[in-house]
Amino acid sequence: MANFPLPLADLFGHWGSYVVYAVIGIAFGMTLESAGFGNSKLLAAQFYFKDMRVFKVMFTAIIVAMTLIFLSSALGLLDYNLIWVPPTYLWPGIVGGLIMGVGFIIGGFCPGTSLVGLATGKLDAFAFVFGVLFGIYMFGETVGSFATFFDSSFMGRFTLPELFNTSYGLIVFVIVVAALMIFVLAEKVEAMVNDRPQQKLPGWSKPAAGALVALAAVVLVIGQPSSEDRWQVVADESLARLDERAVQISSAEFLKYRDDTKIKIIPLDVREERYYNQFHLRGAVHVPLDQVQAKAKELQFEPANTVFVTISNDETAATEAWKILRAESVPNIYILEGGINGWLKSYAGDSLGEENRVYNRQEDQLAYKFKSATGSRHPAAEPSPDHLDLDYEPKVILELKRAPTSGGCG
């Protein structure tokens, strides 16, 4: 898991890494063209049930890729958390899909297939590509008038196993079996519509289908890595960094990044609500420890220059939260050194006197009593820059390896 995704920019340089994408593109174009997708008439035949090629190629590709992806993830070769899963904007997606379906039957291509049509000299593909560019242009000009709809029904990274509340293995297995059954049906429909006997499938097709079902069954049996498994992979390195105190950043470093426009700092306050209400740092997001796991997915969507800082009264709960987020592959997570208690000691000297001290307190309890829920209205929630003690050991190293923040259509 440690080497996923490949650090292409480190290996080949910024523009050099794009060569890899170009090679992937060439392979993509070659498969599309050899599948017959450069030919609009063949594509459109799908919608008259004459040649269900579009459906067959697409679903074969989906079940093969899906099975390999989740098999690799089950074996720890690939980190699903770092894979780009298009976020769900349900209604814009459905309306956009319907418009595209209409465009498909009128125009005979989709954007990817029109590119290989164009490459092989299909004049209708030229017209189509110009149409696509015009459509994209019109979208850019008009999206402002329906921005609310465009951003509506956002559900984030939302997957089918989450929707049906079941395991990834089961969904993979069911989709593979269902697709194979639909292929059998598609062959019968084609024969019926064209009034001919069913085409004989090549000899390898049945063993290949069997092998795919077997692989999907393996995915189902092994299961996806649990949080515990994920932690085990990074445990040694992570515990060492905790021991070296390489991830506990001082309040001074925290304040420096808070004022740095190049860095987006997100303080994650993982304490109980009563503590959070009594006092928290300005801008702190309240995520109780038991909700950190669920929050991890959302944090993956933050831009690459984001630094997350977990905060508890001392460091115990913050360290737990740090471990959870580490296991979920959230990049750039740090712990506030000394927690809220250390913070108050540094910045609330005048307003919190001896009479506010809590003695004989337990680990990770608040060391000061607040008479009311001051939240972030307390002066120490946002110390003035005069307080900045610039002397600190810098620990934050921005790690750019993270989940891609855009997919193929970004």
Next chain:
Amino acid sequence: MNQVSRARPYLNPYLAGTLLGIVLFLAFFITGSGLGASGGLNRLLVYVQNAVNPEHIDQVAYLLKMAGGNSNPLDSWIVFLTIGTVFGGLISGLLGRRMKFETNKGPQISNGTRWFLAFIGGALMGYGARLARGCTSGQALSGGAVLSVGSWAFMFAVFAGAYALAYFFRKCWN
């Protein structure tokens, strides 16, 4: 170019699908992102717009993200993937001896009508792809393989839209 008589047949769809699936898997395995097409076209368009009328880019929030200030809209992996796709189609077309200037259509409509409809269909595709935040490659294929709920809903919507209107456009294709 005029070698269509010796054109090799297209691959068996299940074999082509398997190869496409392997390419898609490798794209995810190597880069963490899937495949796409409309995003590359989008950025090429924005590049041209930026060259022609940079003030306009700065007024439209949607375009600003890609080409505002000094950011180069071509500085994105998806652009190179898209260029690669065109070359891949060219290579495969040459190997299969399928290079030919032609217009694919049903026998009942003229070339001009076909081109006009291709443009209209393309415009709808481009518009819909931006609205849905992805096309058949980026959303349906890539998002489908990684089990995104939105991608599956999108995929069914595309098929539904096409089948719903197929009857009215039957003369264009048959």
